[in-house]
Amino acid sequence: MAEQHTESRKFNAHTEQLLHLMIHSLYSNKEIFLRELVSNAADAADKLRFKALENNALYEDNAELRVRISFDKDAKTITVDDNGIGMTRDEVIDNLGTIAKSGTKEFFGNLTGDQASDSQLIGQFGVGFYSSFIVADKVSVETRAAGVSTDQGVHWQSEGKGEFEISDITKAERGTRIVLHLRDEEDEFLNDWKLRSLVTKYSDHISIPVEMFKEGEPEREGEDGEKIAATPGEWEAINRAQALWTRSKGEVSDEEYNEFYKHISHDFTDPLIWSHNKVEGKQQYTSLLYIPSKAPWDLWNRDHQHGLKLYVQRVFIMDDAEQFMPNYLRFVKGVLDSNDLPLNISREILQDTKVTANLRQACTKRALGMLEKLAKKEGDEYQQFWKEFGNVLKEGPAEDFVNKERVAKLLRFASTHTDGADEIVSLEDYVSRMQEEQDKIYFITADSYEAAAHSPLLEIFRKKGIEVLLMHERIDEWLMGHLTEFDSKQFVSVTKGDLDLGGLEDDEELKERKEQDKTEYASFIERVKQVLGEDVKDARLTYRLTDTPSCIVVGEHDMSTQMLKLMQAAGQPVPEQKYIFELNPDHPLVKRVADEQDEQQFGEWVRLLMQQAELAERGSLDNPADFVQRMNRLLKA
Structure with a gap:
């Protein structure tokens, strides 16, 4: 293996910071390194399948796609080897030397120094390959991109302390081989049973075989004294190697659903709820959708990547296919596998197809159905969802006219009835408490809960015992510009000059x-x-x-104070x-x-x-x- 063009480079500053944080904050979850590496290998296989649709020569030797895990007790190493898409030199530098995510500075600004809370945030940020350094004090990578000559392989090596070495190598097989040189205290992972159990626990749903070597039997003597020939060792799959969403719901456990969610989302926490559906008829597709329990750190970034993983006839097509879910449901994660889209579908073509529109409508209804189910459950799960994603859901009435009423039923607000800042009042709750002569829903928008709750404009409502919704989020003013009525009852802002109390107005x-x-x-x-x-x-x-x-x-037709403030803050x-x-x-x-x-x-x-x-x-x-x-x-x- 001749090496040339070797150079040392420094990690991107944020990469070095993340490595330090991971080693210290994620130590209690250290076994996830194997899940992350196997997930990356499976993604590399998916990408090869997709690119090979246009260029079948990328398969090279036509070997079955797989991931192989092995270990060496004497050398204290674990190797994860795949024959997926592989990487070029530039891709190695970009993927292994830099965290290029937008909003990275904001992410690090949110870290608190508390290991428990920081580990959750790091999990939402996504650790992938870098999780190797939780258990290893040195990591080596050999990789070659599919379709390039064997002398264009790349070797990468680092101890995770600020620098990495990169050099050119000859590599016969396409794909990526990662070798972890374990720390002295991580011997527990140099064990066949341990590694097999981790694959079963975290990666059983991976759609390609995850293999480990099974030792053969030595030559031995049978009961009748005859010699039984030795059997050679072989690589054997230790996972089902079947896409989880293609299995029937009855044979998938809750634990498997949870682990699959973590695989596609790179989140560390379990989802709140999921919906797994196979539809056969005019259109044939399978969807597996999840509602996360925690908002991703970059949910409000303009270039936040959202959408479903799209498969066509079980072939991976693209990540973050946002065409199948409206923007106000951008927190929904999952997989959509369609039999009705062409294998060579592109983002541009997706925008205009009738099949896409029908699938989007169906996925939207599934997602709203999950939220409705969650809202009816006893306990605080829906409130947990609302605290994380409520302000995103408030974008719904403006964006989705067809489902405006369904979305409105899912909204929650503070009100003068609850006497607290928590947003727990639904519009159905409000309507059920309306006075006999009351025919309107009253609300106030303000900069904060305190400003709304103590506004002098509420005095007449308190005197008459009329409930008022207290809206104190920046998006509320915009929301009420599009949500004009609910259950045939008009919304009325108490800040308007021509206040209409309907039948509650005046006595003689x-x-x-x-x-x-x-x-x-x-x-x-x-x-x-x-x-x-x-x-x-x-x-x-x-x-x-x-x-x-x-x-x-x-005045009745004038812009509200809150809307003026929002426009000024936006520089308009x-x-x-x-x-x-x-x-x-x-x-x-x-x-x-x-x-x-x-x-x-x-x-x-x-x-x-x-x-x-x-x-x-x-x-x-x-x-x-x-x-x-x-x-x-x-x-x-």
Whole structure:
């Protein structure tokens, strides 16, 4: 094996950091190294099958695709050898020397230093090949890409401490051979039974044979004294070597479903629920879909890879086939195997086929069905899902008109009924508690739960015992722009000026009082308008307040305060917003201001009440110093 062109290189800084973290944080899960290496080998076989659809010569010797595991007690090594797609020199450098995932900096910023929590995060990030260093103090790789000459093999070696060596070699067989030089304390893995049990536990579902060598029998003497010839040793498969989704549901255990999920997702945690379905009829396909229990670290990254693994007639076609699941369900993992798509299907062709549209519709219904099943289960599993993925699901009503009502039933919110920030109230819960005369669903959006729960705009609702949904996530304002009704009941924001309480509105006595106040306070309201001038859209009395002197609201067709904030935060131009200034005639402070004869003092008080209302609604003022100075002047007066 002649070597030339040898060079030493440094690991990418993030790779070195991940190696250090893995060795220390994942030590309690060290046996997963074999699962990760076998999974990678199976992926290499899948990729070879796919590329060979266009170039059958890539199979070279036509040997059956397989993974072989062996060990050497004396040398203290474990070898994982596959005859899959292999790697070129550039691919070795990219795949084994660099973590090139976008958002890597953000990922490392989320690490806490707590080994238990960090191990979960590292599991979501995906460790793959690097898990070798959990048990090995040196790793060697020999690889050759399928279809290239035998002298274009590559040798890679590292002790995982910041550098790796790479050189050119001659390698007769295509594929990749990984040799782990175990640490002194890892002798337990130099055991035939141990390795076989790990393959059975973690990799039984792999669709190609995972083989280990079975020693032959020596020559021996039979019971009748005749000699029995020695039998040679042979490689034997120790897994089923059958794609898990092709098996019937009845013969797949929960443990196998869980391990298959970890294989396709590279997640360390078990999924919350799964759905395995084989459909025969107009279209023939099998789907195996999972709802994860933890959100991936990069769920909100713009280039987050999502979608299902696509197979056609059990031949792997592509990872992350996003065409089969809407974006708001991008957290769903799984496999889709279709008999109706051509083997040479591409992402571009997938966009336009009727088969794709039908499969997408079917997979969407399966995923929503899983969530509905989870929501009906006793326990806190759905709440666990909601905390991880609720804000993603809120994208659904805008994206999926057909399933808008189904998605709406899965949404959860905080409300004045529960008196807590946890989002546990469903729209069905809300409707079931609506008052007899109530025909609308009321909500408020704000920057935080505290801001929503303590808004003065809720005072009339608390007085009348009307439940209000408290929405405090950034996406909620956008959601309510698309979710206009539920169960034939209209959503109404309590921040709108023309508040409609329907049949809960006024009794005759209050109606008479409103007319009386309108006359009594007419000159007061005119004075207020003169003071504020063009700064407000209008000024008027209000009966929505009980404990607060004033508030600001927006017109029925105006943009809400929250939407303005979101647009500003995104750097988008926003229209000038003028509020309607409302004053509570029952509040002592408003009565005092109404009686104030000194026009300068009157103006100071009106401005102060306006600034207080702005502060309560917007959470900030354009000129806070002016507010402080005005308050100090009035306190001294």
